[in-house]
Amino acid sequence: MANSRDKKYKRILLKLSGEELMGQEGFGIDPKVLDKMALEIGQLVGIGVQVGLVIGGGNLFRGAALSAAGLDRVTGDHMGMLATVMNALAMRDALERCNISSRVMSAIPMSGIVEHYDRRRAIRFLKAGEVVIFSAGTGNPFFTTDSAACLRGIEVQADIVLKATKVDGVYTADPMKDPNAERYTQLSYDEVLDKKLGVMDLTAICLCRDHAMPVRVFKMNKAGALLNIAVGNDEGTLIEETHQGE
Ligand SMILES: Nc1ncnc2c1ncn2[C@@H]1O[C@H](COP(=O)(O)OP(=O)(O)O)[C@@H](O)[C@H]1O
Numbered sequence: 001m002a003n004s005r006d007k008k009y010k011r012i013l014l015k016l017s018g019e020e021l022m023g024q025e026g027f028g029i030d031p032k033v034l035d036k037m038a039l040e041i042g043q044l045v046g047i048g049v050q051v052g053l054v055i056g057g058g059n060l061f062r063g064a065a066l067s068a069a070g071l072d073r074v075t076g077d078h079m080g081m082l083a084t085v086m087n088a089l090a091m092r093d094a095l096e097r098c099n100i101s102s103r104v105m106s107a108i109p110m111s112g113i114v115e116h117y118d119r120r121r122a123i124r125f126l127k128a129g130e131v132v133i134f135s136a137g138t139g140n141p142f143f144t145t146d147s148a149a150c151l152r153g154i155e156v157q158a159d160i161v162l163k164a165t166k167v168d169g170v171y172t173a174d175p176m177k178d179p180n181a182e183r184y185t186q187l188s189y190d191e192v193l194d195k196k197l198g199v200m201d202l203t204a205i206c207l208c209r210d211h212a213m214p215v216r217v218f219k220m221n222k223a224g225a226l227l228n229i230a231v232g233n234d235e236g237t238l239i240e241e242t243h244q245g246e
């Protein structure tokens with residue numbers, strides 16, 4: 001069994017894609033998926049890892065899709081950010097059912113529902129072992145929750161951003177479209193940018209590059225993967241600055 005001495009990271013920022021929360025459904029939130037994720041997050045808390053969480057909103061609304069359907073883009077992005085707050089509330093519920101203390105903070109003030117994002121308070125909660133869910137993305141349209149995850153990760157001085165997604169790492173091409181795509185185990189930020197590897201938006205990658213924040217992309221739907229990473233094992237793809245020359 002892993003114990004607190006085994007953990008590699010003291011503080012992580014976990015990004016969960018909204019779509020993962022749908023499970024087998026085409027829209028919305030599947031409580032069974034939430035419960036499974038909550039248990040996996042609980043395992044990290046159990047070995048003493050401080051967990052910040054950013055959840056996407058793609059299971060409910062995405063600004064770009066709403067805009068393509070005729071809505072104003074900024075209105076669509078506002079709806080997308082509100083969707084992330086709904087997902088955060090559902091996740092807090094699931095964490096509490098597993099007796100894991102958690103807080104939801106929102107980049108957009110929403111008095112009476114969740115507290116407003118405050119970096120110093122967030123760090124205090126993290127130090128106290130509470131899971132902090134950062135919702136409403138960055139609070140600005142035209143951004144994504146990947147960028148929000150990297151931003152919050154850098155702000156709260158997380159050791160790494162863990163991007164949980166449908167695929168088990170970064171590939172030479174989108175593995176959902178190209179069956180011959182091959183997975184990388186490690187990449188530099190510039191390689192992701194130069195090769196236009198679409199697993200994360202470029203704003204997020206640039207932000208991490210500029211602040212030397214490592215990112216690991218892995219498959220959430222693989223039992224034990226999250227704990228495996230937390231104790232220092234290889235899973236998915238690590239994106240970080242490479243110190244050796246070409
Ligand atoms: N080079 C690549 N390597 C891995 N995944 C890629 C790549 N290019 C595109 N993708 C896609 O990026 C997705 C991961 O991003 P994610 O944020 O989880 O999805 P979305 O933004 O669609 O919710 C994967 O599901 C995958 O299909």
Ligand SMILES: O=c1ccn([C@@H]2O[C@H](COP(=O)(O)OP(=O)(O)O)[C@@H](O)[C@H]2O)c(=O)[nH]1
Nearest residue numbers: 018056057058063077080137138143144145
């Ligand atoms: O800082 C942000 C973060 C998110 N969004 C909106 O919220 C939606 C949901 O987030 P995202 O697409 O990143 O969710 P995911 O793909 O991770 O489920 C996005 O499409 C945007 O419309 C935004 O406007 N600003």
